[in-house]
Amino acid sequence: MTTPTSEASPQAGSTPSCQGFPIPFTIDIFQMPSIDSPVQKPARNRDNANLHSADCGFQSLMPASSRSKSKVDDYPNMDIVERANPKEEYLRKELSVPRLNKIHNSLWFAGRPMPPRPLSYQLATGRLITVSEDIQVHMVWRPGCMFLKPVPRYLLSRQFWEAHLVCSKVRGGQGCQCHREREAANPQDPHRVCEKPELYKCAYGLLLSYTALIQYESDFHIAKYYHLLPEEVEWNTWRKLSWDLLEGSPGNLARVNKRYLFGELRASRLNKIIRFKSFSNAGAGLGGLMRGYHFEFSTYEQQIGVYLAPVAVATVYIALALAAMQVGLATNALKDDFSFNQASYGFTIFAILGPLVVLGGIFILVLVFVVFNYWSTKAYLRSRSKFYGSLGIEPSSNVAPVVVTDQQEGG
Structure with missing residues (x-):
């Protein structure tokens, strides 16, 4: 078996050059006619140079x-x-x-x-x-x-x-x-x-x-x-x-x-x-931060549903914890315990405010995506309209109105 030659890195000041790698297979599945062989072309393509x-x-x-x-x-x-x-x-x-x-x-x-x-x-x-x-x-x-x-x-x-x-x-x-x-x-x-x-x-x-x-x-x-x-x-x-x-x-x-x-x-x-x-040269700036490598969601409804799933699980746990605390406060061993009462008080406040804060954060995050997609779409529409104008096309009559309802992956 032949051992492939690895590509040597050019030294400082040297002229970079490419190496000749062999065709990696011998079988020819799609063999094309020779370039020099006469090929009859349709008349409509004869003038295509x-x-x-x-x-x-x-x-x-x-x-x-x-x-x-x-x-x-x-x-x-x-x-x-x-x-x-x-x-x-x-x-x-x-x-x-x-x-x-x-x-x-x-x-x-x-x-x-x-x-x-x-x-x-x-x-x-x-x-x-x-x-x-x-x-x-x-x-x-x-x-x-x-x-x-x-x-x-x-x-x-x-x-x-x-x-x-x-x-x-x-x-x-x-x-x-x-x-x-x-x-x-x-x-x-x-x-x-x-x-x-x-x-x-x-x-x-x-x-x-x-x-x-x-x-x-x-x-x-x-x-x-x-x-x-x-x-x-x-x-x-x-x-x-x-x-x-x-x-x-x-x-x-x-x-x-x-x-x-x-x-x-x-x-x-x-x-x-x-x-x-996304904040370094290896990232894709704001677009990389917003969409990542391969955006996961097709619609805002899907995005909100994914974000709310862990909130629903946390809510179930909070409900179980509050029920357990209520039972504990009814027992003689814990109802007069200062530390347990303080913990119950703090957790009750957290159970009330925590979900509201998380839901507010989700709303703000989705709103950021809506604004980002809206401005990205408007910027692209302006650029595309100018491009259509350079082709002699009237943008107002040929560009469909933009309705931002779904996530757009490509920007």
């Missing part, structure tokens, strides 16, 4: 569309639905996990540094498999739910890896030529280092996570039921693919993104980490 010829062959492996927050002209973070082109920006959005990488040193609080357990185990523990195309919540769980991102078709094509994930310009340890080209074009660009190695690590980590999730044929059938694998993948094909992906294990972990050193991560713990770090 926006796509590179090398990318056109991969369109059958891509999603129907892509949603992203893009900068359009002078308007940043605009939600745009556009064509899913296998460009670096799209792959970064689909595969990279920057939020988890920022809090990597705290991930031990949310999960153990070990591979995820198989899908059959997840179902046996009462976790419903929930499909999510958001890589940020892949293998994140909460009670009764495990989020998993399906394996993208393009990650099962060797030609796609050659074109977009493996740096083919590494020569004799001299570094990546695409790095040198970017440096020559703009030496001050902080992002001039080739991003293919990092995309490679994210893509390989995603595939490697599924070798742990799908170990047995029963796991494979569960994955097919939830459409976690493309329809064309069969059991024997998956066995061969897993064999290739696991070459050099566990040394192959040097070629994955550090997020995949951890398996299942608990959503509630991730929320606590993000909120705790």
